[in-house]
Amino acid sequence: MFTVYVLYSKEYNKIYIGFTSNLEQRLTSHNSLGTKGYTLKFRPWQIAYTETFDTKSLAMKREKELKSAKGREFIWKLIKENY
Numbered sequence: 001m002f003t004v005y006v007l008y009s010k011e012y013n014k015i016y017i018g019f020t021s022n023l024e025q026r027l028t029s030h031n032s033l034g035t036k037g038y039t040l041k042f043r044p045w046q047i048a049y050t051e052t053f054d055t056k057s058l059a060m061k062r063e064k065e066l067k068s069a070k071g072r073e074f075i076w077k078l079i080k081e082n083y
Contacts (some may be wrong), residue, residue, distance in 0.1 A: 007030060
């Protein structure tokens with residue numbers, strides 16, 4: 001099982017899109033364990049959206065869709081409605 005996720009940093013008004021096979025561990029990594037990368041600069045993160053998939057390839061395809069202009073528009077609309 002793979003999860004495509006969107007993280008939201010309310011403090012910085014930033015989003016991050018990724019996929020993982022262990023969402024809980026990945027969120028911990030983004031918020032406290034990671035020592036480099038984009039997410040380090042905009043902590044704390046919270047999960048804003050998730051979708052689950054049976055295969056890695058389907059998750060990667062959906063991640064790519066969410067990273068497109070249309071996908072980001074969808075995400076920002078959700079964030080505005082919920083935060």
